[in-house]
Structures are given as structure tokens and as C-alpha cells.
Amino acid sequence: MNSPATVLPTPDRDADADFLLPLPDPEQRLDVAPPAHSLLTPRDRHRLSLNATLTTAGIPPHPDDIEAIDALSALDDTVALAVQRWLISRPAALLG
Template structure:
């Protein structure tokens, strides 16, 4: 062995074409590429608003309306009812409108 020697250094390609370090150099990736047709832009079709005159007149029972209102209030408050809570929700929906209004006020914390 004759002493310490530098290993042969090869410039890495990223620094060899750095335009700030080597002005006038062109990168391999700057070559023109063949054009590929682009995919068409997705089109968003908006649905028409429902016509209230075409709704099927199905009256809701008061308990069904209260159940829907209670589920909506719980969902709005971020409370997910557990499967075992459905019996309690059914029992609460049989109460009168005044009690149900108080229950919704408690859930939504409105005055």
C-alpha cells in the first residue's frame, strides 16, 4: 500500500446539471416529452330541487316525528346512540310534546 488515496469520485447527476452551480447546463429531464392527451375534466351534475307538490302525503304519527327529531338532535350534538339506546329512545318518544321539547333543549343546549 502506498498511502492514503482519494476514492475515485463521480459527480452525481443532480449536482452536475444544477443551473445555479453550472450556468448554461441543461438537465436531462428538460427534453421535450411526447404529449399525452389529458383525461376530460369530471362534470358535476346538480340534481333539481324536489317538487313539494309531488310528495306522497304520508302523515307521521307524533311518536315517529318525535323519534326523527330526537335522532336529528342527537346527531347534531355529535352523540351517536348505541344499539342498546334504541329502547330508551322509543320510550322517550312516547312522552308528550312539552317534555320532548325540553329534552331536545337539553341535548342541544339552547335556551
């Protein structure tokens, strides 16, 4: 980085005043590119999403549920999204 050091303002602690930080320097930004492709298969993404959705809905997956979650994860994106939508929208209705 060839830019001069950034000087941050010193807050006036006696005045209990807020202070603004300087604008970010575009020259100091990192060049971080997203990965070209995901390392997860669609089945892995569905499994992770289903586990997260169940937990968020207050239904933590039980160890005996692995086969059911695996079977649901093998279905296509449309079915996986529908199941997640059902769990998010009405978890109390599903529990009775």
C-alpha cells in the same frame, strides 16, 4: 304553458362581469299544495327529532339505545321539546 320562451342574458366572459337572471314568470310556477296531514305520528316525529338532535350534539345513538329512545318518543310534545332543548344547549355538560 302558453307564455313565450324566456331568453336568458348571455354573460360577457371577456369582461368578467356578473349578470342578472330575469325575474321568474308567475305563469310558470307549479301548483304544489302541501299534504293535508302528516303521515307521521307524534311518536314517529319525536323519535326522528331525538335521533337528529343526538347526532347533531355529537352523541350518535347506539343500537342499544333503541328502547330508551322509544320510551322518550312516547312522551308528550312538551317533554320531547325539553329533552331536545337540553341536548342542543349544553351537550358538553351532559357528557361530563
